[in-house]
Amino acid sequence: MERRRRVPNPLALAVLAWLLLEPMHPYELGRRLQQSGKDRHIKFTRSSLYMVVEQLTRAGFIVERETVRDGQRPERTVYEITDEGRHEFHDWLRALLAQPREEYPHFAVALSLLSLLPPDDVVEVLRKRLAALGVKIDESRAATDEALARGVEWYFLVEERYALALMEAESAFVTELIQSLTAPGYVKSWQEAMGSRA
Template sequence: MPLDASRNSLVLPLLGLLVEQPTHAYDLTTRLNERYPHLSATRSTVTSLLKALERADLVTSRVPERVGRRPPRTVYELTETGMADFRRKIEAGLREGLPASTDFVMAVAYAGALPPGDAMSILDTRADRLDQELAALQGFPGGVPEVHMLEVAYWRTILATEIDWIRTLTSRIRTQDIDWPEGTAP
């Protein structure tokens, strides 16, 4: 885990799950692993992150509650500061996440927390930047056989696919072809 817990790749989806509903570390770990199995969340990591996020005033805890014969569990919920940080993390992931990276995918997963105009603007800017990157990748360096540059063709495909997907998504947001959560309207 990074020294700065807020930079852990589990923080954004963890905050996102707390936006959906306040809950305890065991439930968060289960839901993270069900929804995002590639992230490999452990209960000890989730508990440590929740404590660090609480120290940073991004989440707050309730008095531990006992349900039935289960041990008492501490329920966590997002603070106003936590919600603002959550939105900043989404914006940063949409803007700066590398193409096809976990950071970008996690930001996309929670883009609905942003006003639609903000999401479209950030994504349009990203697609324009990726268009420039793609244009710069045309051709192979002189004298280098294609077989030694297969990654260039792969990266072109990744960029072109992501650009197309972003343009389709922003078009769907613009035409209201996608249901955007209430409360995020500009």
């Protein structure tokens, strides 16, 4: 069983990761998350980033190093990771990589209830989903190819490759599901099962 984290937000793991590289202030952390494309997989706002920094500080995983002022900009507090923070980062990352985790995507919920819609309706909306997936797959491939062309090493893009693999698998699944839903046997079975409730 996975142990309970003092700061369980995945954004905290990203903050610890960047602070492993060097001390920095939250504004710079946010900028680097966006520049590196990590914000595609870790959703955050400026306020949520500052909240996580505060939580990590209270937990003893990071500490204030100094306050700096760059020209006309307001003062900014630079944070650095502690030994306890390093340990937390490595332990948490190892656990996430080693143990499959039950996640509850919205699409799985919809799939569990799809028999409550007429087959034609389901097929229509799934075709829309398939088209949207195609766009996202193309965008992901283009972003990965562009990063590789700029000299970014493949291991810095591994989460994008994972996301692409999931989207491609989902696209294949949805394509097969549409075929199953349009088969005369399913339509007849659905009509018999739903009867007057349809």
